[in-house]
Amino acid sequence: MNGLQRPARRQLPVFLLAALLMLLLSACGKDDPQARLEAAVQRLQDNLEARDSGAVLDQLDKRFRAQDQFDAQWARQTMLLLFHRYAQVKVVSLGRQTRIDPGSALTGHTEAQLLVTGAQGLIPERVTPYTVRLEWRRDGDDWKLYDLKWE
Numbered sequence: 689m690n691g692l693q694r695p696a697r698r699q700l701p702v703f704l705l706a707a708l709l710m711l712l713l714s715a716c717g718k719d720d721p722q723a724r725l726e727a728a729v730q731r732l733q734d735n736l737e738a739r740d741s742g743a744v745l746d747q748l749d750k751r752f753r754a755q756d757q758f759d760a761q762w763a764r765q766t767m768l769l770l771f772h773r774y775a776q777v778k779v780v781s782l783g784r785q786t787r788i789d790p791g792s793a794l795t796g797h798t799e800a801q802l803l804v805t806g807a808q809g810l811i812p813e814r815v816t817p818y819t820v821r822l823e824w825r826r827d828g829d830d831w832k833l834y835d836l837k838w839e
Contacts, residue, residue: 728831741767749832796824
């Protein structure tokens, strides 16, 4: 055997190992529904903080409702009013929990505690945090906000 054949034998297992690692990494890179749901929640928070009403509206389900009485048109008007009239108002998330409904893989839930602040600190009408409940519906690989309730 000459010295040229020996490196070829060693390269074969390294090549197989590299191929196996790439295959494993590509499988791990696939988003699971929980990760996609959490990403949708974060995107919603980012869009609200950026005051991007168009992006927020894109995340709403066609049958969106809030407090069992408001629809997407109400959401659009409310965001426009708040974003333009009250430029100093900020919403601060104190924490949230997101999960897929164990009874339906097409439904997700988020519960968050939010504080509303203004230029001078807390908004005087409400010093305690709001509890906000969001219900999400899976639309293909995306999650859309279906229902919004707050206390």
